[in-house]
Amino acid sequence: MTEIHPGQRVAVLADSQNLYHSAHSVYSRNIDYSAMLDKAVQERELIRAIAYVIRADSPDEESFFEALRDIGFETKIKDIKTFGDGSKKADWDVGISLDAVTLADHIDTLVLCSGDGDFSRLCSHLRHEGVRIEVMSFESSTASELKREADAFLDMGEREETFLL
Known part of the structure; x- marks a missing residue:
């Protein structure tokens, strides 16, 4: 895979x-x-930055979404679903995967900011298509199979002063 270049x-x-x-x-x-x-x-060259967020009707979430947009992220928002038994669910795994596959022909590198092992197959597929895969997340909560499928892994926990508020 290609290394980082301007x-x-x-x-x-x-x-x-x-x-x-x-x-x-x-x-x-x-x-x-x-x-x-x-x-x-x-x-x-940044082609696209997307933050996938969940609307849970909590205070300050709209200002968080606006702050993401101000930083340069496009926000994709999904409402949390509450089921009859009171359980709640909301995730973006399919949406993230579809966007990644759609973007593959337009990018050289995908930086996936997640530790979710469900994305390991996606990363394997994109690497096969010639896309460099970089994963940024916290080592302690990142699936080993996701790290194995990445060309590069950055442990955000090693630089708390940089990546945490």
Whole structure:
């Protein structure tokens, strides 16, 4: 796979739900999305940055979505679903995967900001298609199969002062 170079076209897909839970369960802190995007792009040509978020009707979430847009992320918002038994579900795995496959012909590198092992097959497929895969997440909550499928893995936990607020 190609190494990082200035003309490289990159897309950054951020699984905000996964990042939120990882940062809160391990560090009780929030993600610095601006620092994360800067590190993901690294002087390359940013084609698209998308943050996948869940609307749960919590206070301040609209200002969080606006802050993501101000940083440079396109936000894709999904409402949380509540089932008859009271259980709740909301995830973006299929949406992230479809966007990644759609972007593959337009990018050289995909930076996936998630530790979710469900994306390991997606990464394998994209690498087969010639896309460089970089994963940014927290080592302690990243699936080993996802790290194996990536060309590069950045442990955000090793640089708490950079990636956590």
